[in-house]
Amino acid sequence: MTSAFDDRARTWDDDPRRRQLAAGIFGALEQAVPLRAEWTALDYGAGTGLLTLALAARVRRVLAVDSSAGMLAVLAEKARAGGANVETLHADFAQDPLPAGPFDLIASAMTLHHVADVAGLLRKFFALLAPGGRIALADLDAEDGSFHGANAAGVHHLGFDRAALERQLAAAGFSDVCFSAAARSEKNGRVYPVFLVAARKP
DSSP states (O other): OHHHHHHHGGGGGGOHHHHHHHHHHHHHHHHHSOOOTTOEEEEETOTTSTTHHHHHTTSSEEEEEESOHHHHHHHHHHHHHHTOOEEEEEOOTTTSOOOSOOEEEEEEESOGGGOSOHHHHHHHHHHHEEEEEEEEEEEEBSOOSTTTTTOOTTOOOSSBOHHHHHHHHHHHTOEEEEEEEEEEEEETTEEEEEEEEEEEOO
């Protein structure tokens, strides 16, 4: 999965649908989470930073985490050019040590379906958050596998059932779980709904 994303990093932002999707997700995040200028945030699966840089304009600092070095290189160039308060970390929380926290917000866009152990990742997110910290996670509603089609390497989930994901969040310790419609992704002649789920660490 990582090498495939490395190969596509330089042209990733060229697709206007990806930029529109990130903008929709950030708009939903702004509605669901009371962003504060003093916050430190973590963007997991940050890619080229389409969500990261929007967050960086609203908070004190963002740590952008991704398993693709190529994607992070593009993000770092964009952050330097724009003077954004962004640091990058090449890591996969399934196997690498967690960064030093705590964080006030953990965000992630279209990454959960690439994570084999979502329940385990949610527990790690919980551990990284400060008391009262928030998560905002965007991904596909359950679909039939046509979203990725033949490009399904590294895809572990065909979207998510909201009720099942809510149970996983509660089991990890989160409260105030709230789902909203974030965006729609048009692909392969079809429209796929994308949700945002926000929750809080008590």
